Amino acid sequence: MPSPSSIQDLLRHQGHIGLVKGLRVGHFTDPRRPTGCTAVLCPEGAVGGVDVRGAAPGTRETDLLHPSNLVQQVHGIMLSGGSAWGLDAATGAVRWLEEQGVGLDIGVGRIPLVPAAVLFDVMMGDWLVRPDAAAGYAACRNASTDRAAEGSVGAGAGAVVGKVFGLDRAMKGGIGSASFTVDGVTVGAIIACNALGDVFNPFTAQLLAGTRAKDGLQLRGTRDALLDGEEPRPVLAGSNTTIGVVATDAQLSKVQAHRMAVVAHDGLARAINPVHTMSDGDSLFALGTGQSGKSLGMMTLCTLAAEAVAVATARAILLAHSVEVANQPRLPSACDMGVC
Template sequence: MGGAITDVAGVKVGHFTETRRPTGCTVILTEEGAVAGVDVRGAAPGTRETELLDPSNLVEQVHAVLLSGGSVFGLEAATGVVRWLEEKGIGFPAGPATVPIVPAAILFDLDHGDHHIRPDAAAGHAACAAATSLPPAEGSVGAGTGATVGKLFGAARAMKGGIGTASVKLGQITVGAIVAVNAVGDVVDPASGRVLAGARDTAEGRERIGTVDSILRGDLPAILQAGMATTIGVVATDATLTKAQARRLAQVAHDGLARTINPVHTMWDGDTIFALATGKSGQAGNMTVLSVMAAEAMAAAVLRAVLHAQAIAGPGVPQLPTASDFD
């Protein structure tokens, strides 16, 4: 499956990729506003403004969503997104001010290089300045720069993750997804059951051992530090949705993660999916159909994230293989 989340009218994407160590951030801009929802399934999340998206709360639309590396420190990049939107006069009218609404989520990539280097407000601002409606770059860019997968047995036996995007169009309605894949689990092709990227037998090994098979054999690591992973993403549509429907779309988009990441939603992942509805098609859509489209687009985006991943070099950066190195 091809396409990109930018196939959805009203959506732009911009990356900032840090050159000093593998990290970065990605902004999904909806400058004219989009109804939004969110669903957090992982047990170690790092998020911003997610409570605002509850259907019972006031604000109906958001103006951007930020996905960032840098663990909790990376949430600072959202400040730069807010500043960029304010400079454009975009936001929620609040008394004398116009307040941009920018939810965000982060992943953990501090174990590559100097962990004091992480996306900041300048990085978020730069991602906005780079945003376009063209198909975004995939692989080791933006929020996916420092992403890795198959980490149950430690970073040395993992493989490179990344960021991917895909879309599905049916009639007048398009659903797209973008996801930064940084999972404890393996990425598995649901069509064949084959592990594309995941835990390996040794740090130098080329055999992908299958994390779930290892767990079921009782082959477990002595220790795994909590909060060392997380897959974060956005599903977007040009259909017209309510906030409650947007939250539901975010929930079912996790089905795409469950089809392609195994195990998923672990105690060490903070898996978070946002949903955006721009309404640009003028069509309400059918929630069952939209749900199928969202899960399919998200699953395809996960696969593309690892298939487009590139090796990253630098001081203190493990030389992890990519899926393309093996196949």
């Protein structure tokens, strides 16, 4: 399956993380303001890994994914808006999975293991509205193997990109998915992009969304503006983050899952600039369900992982739509700026 390269190729890409055997994906989007959460469930268990590159992460239960720690499998990953409050969405996933009889068997019952990561979207409308346990439960209830909606939904509902020079020059972010299959093994990714920096077509380096010119009518680009000496505005640490999951149905060890999460960040670096900043909490989880019964070898798996992350990041931007929130500047989408 060749990689997409043009904007239309990216938009037509048919792959998505739900094609990975053993996974189900569901969103909850809050109707009261732009925020939500996204559940990636593996009810039969999956080997997990994580790599956190941003300097201001918001995460839950990432330590258990370290290759040297005892637990070998997890049962889901929760991605959420709402900053630190949004971590509570994972509690809803734990409750839903327990009701399904899913979890680590401890004799008297089962404990579902659901690591989580959050992004900062509380400036988008009423900050007291944020994903909670009920939102996480609803996302799980909505989960299926079908292609999940992309753009301004779920964990990407309140995402914004290109904020180095302030919200009035930023653009709408979102959530996107992609996958590639080789020899019966699928590697997929789902990425919620709320980056401080700009987002590019990873194959042509075309600027898709990010910092706009001072008049707001055209793309400016953070890198070019900084190189020209424009002074960035002070940025609150943790107020930007790209979070996501890269998953495969190949057979993986915990060490291999960790390495896949590490290399998957190469996909972010191809699509986002600047990335992994002091104000971003960039975190990627890796899952290996093993349900294909095969392994392609780490060279191929890691190449597919980075590719899927890069395409999913671009799709998150291309499928987002503009948003207007009371008392805040309108945030246009990439398509509004004539990119699509």
